[in-house]
Amino acid sequence: MDARRTRAAAGALSVLGFLGLGLSGCASRARAKTIVPAAEPSPRAVATCPPSSESPLARADSPRERIxxxxxxxxxxxxxxxVFGDAGRPTFVFGGIHGSEPTSAYVAGRLVEYxxxxxxAYAxxxxxxxxxxxxxxxERRSRTNARRVDLNRNFPARNWHRGSKRSSNYGGPAAASEPETRALIRAVEVLRPARIVTIHAMNGDQCNNFDGPARHLAEIMRQHNRYPVRRSIGYPTPGSFGNWAGVDRGIPTITLELRQGRSGPRCWAENENALLAVIRAGVESVAR
Ligand SMILES: [Zn+2]
Known part of the structure; x- marks a missing residue:
């Protein structure tokens, strides 16, 4: 165990140098706070860092979780x-960008456990x-971050605008002003994901919203979660992640909207197969 931790630490340092990310303490991070309320991370969840390499997705000795x-x-x-697996360009999934939508973090956390x-599932x-x-x-169950910026309006998309400071959709003093936004940008730049699912929850109808060339992914998800496919959620979202990643950068991006108020376990049950199908789409695109 000690040897593994030492190797992990060495890997962390080299990857830190390459990424310029605040990569640290991978093994101990496995015990960090989890958003999945059902249980503590299992002992099997002890993280390993990538080996000395140029990418967090570089080949490891075995397909293990890296944090x-x-x-x-x-x-x-x-x-x-x-990070799971090392083949191909990854599927990137994130939740909890709006703190008032905790089921989105719950579903993403359940995906990690799965x-x-x-x-x-990721072979x-x-x-x-x-x-x-x-x-x-x-933590506060608020939509915005601790500086009252709506992170999903803070991306340096072509249509970013500041908006009103008093609004819950405040875009921030500048595009990418927030560390949480910059972390997501770095994740996309380093991972170069082939497809992205960002999970939210909204009042009203759930849906598979898409930006960029992602209609086919939205259709795949619909087959499993039965949520309608939507190109627009009905109102403008300047500076949103979908505009930045999907529209401006052309990365197939799904905004999965859960139904606000529905329980996390139910949302996971509805979307487990949809998320796994999007991940499997990576295998099919490699094979093609
Ligand atoms: Zn949201």
Whole structure:
């Protein structure tokens, strides 16, 4: 165990140098606060860091979970990315960017637990999951981060605008002004994901909203979760992650909208197969 931790620490340092990310303490991070309320992380969840390499997705001895700290929130909470597998360009999934939508973090956390127990789910592909993109907001159950910025309006999309400071959709003093936003940007730049699912919850109808070339992924998800496919959620979202990643950068991006008020376990039950199907789409695109 000690030898493994030493190797992990050495890997962390080399990856830290490459990424310029606040990567640290991978093994001990496995015990960090989890958003999954049902249970503590299992002993099997002890993280390993990537070996000396140029990428957090570089080949490891075995397909194991690696935990990368992307950065810290305003209040100092770690922003932890869980990486599984090493083949191909990954599927990137994150939840909890709006702290008032805790079921989104719950579902992403359940996905991490599932992948820990079921490595066949990402055989031939890779997955990276950030369950809590806005831990300070989740703590307070507020939409915004600790500086009252709506992180999902803070991305440097072409349509970003500041908006009103008094609004719960405040875009921040500048695009990418918030550390949580910058952590997500770094995750996308380093991972170069082939597809992204960002999980939210909204009042009204649940849906598979998509930005960029992602209609096919939204249709795959619909087959499993039965949520309608929507190109627009009906109102403008300047500076949203979907605009930045999907529209401006052309990365297939799904905004999975859960139904606000529905329980986390029910949301997971509805979406487990949809999320696994999107991950499997990575295998099919490699095989094609
Ligand atoms: Zn949201």
């Amino acid at each position: 990368v700290e992307l950065g810290r929130s305003i209040n100092g909470a770690p922003l932890e990315l869980h 992948l820990r127990e079921n490595p066949e 031939g592909t890779s997955v990276a999951v950030l369950p809590e993109a806005n831990p300070d907001g989740l």
